[in-house]
Amino acid sequence: MRRLVWLVAATAAVAGCATPRTLYTWGNYEELIYASYVTPDKLPPQSQQSRATNKRMPPGWHAHLGYLYYQLGKPDEARRELSTEKAEFPESAVFMDRLLANLHKP
Numbered sequence: 810m811r812r813l814v815w816l817v818a819a820t821a822a823v824a825g826c827a828t829p830r831t832l833y834t835w836g837n838y839e840e841l842i843y844a845s846y847v848t849p850d851k852l853p854p855q856s857q858q859s860r861a862t863n864k865r866m867p868p869g870w871h872a873h874l875g876y877l878y879y880q881l882g883k884p885d886e887a888r889r890e891l892s893t894e895k896a897e898f899p900e901s902a903v904f905m906d907r908l909l910a911n912l913h914k915p
Contacts, residue, residue: 842873866897868894868898868901870894871890871891871897872890872891872894872901872905875888875889875890875891875894875908887912888909891905891909891912892905895909
């Protein structure tokens with residue numbers, strides 16, 4: 810019986826050390842965001858692009874990409890990314906609707 814208890818405890822300890830699988834791919838997103846606010850003149854919007862490999866992009870990624878497109882003067886692409894954010898994360902719908910409405914303003 811003691812062996813069984815030790816075996817279960819050891820298995821639980823090893824399983825607890827396993828690397829968790831993530832739902833999203835973040836890449837170097839956080840570092841790019843930080844750098845874009847600290848030194849915006851050294852990090853143009855074009856350099857802040859990322860690609861995911863078989864993983865879903867994290868919440869806010871499409872909204873941020875829409876903002877970058879807006880900065881580049883590409884409102885159609887910005888609108889597409891904000892709409893994608895709204896579709897993938899319905900809890901952001903009110904905020905995305907507000908941003909989409911502001912795209913029409915000069």
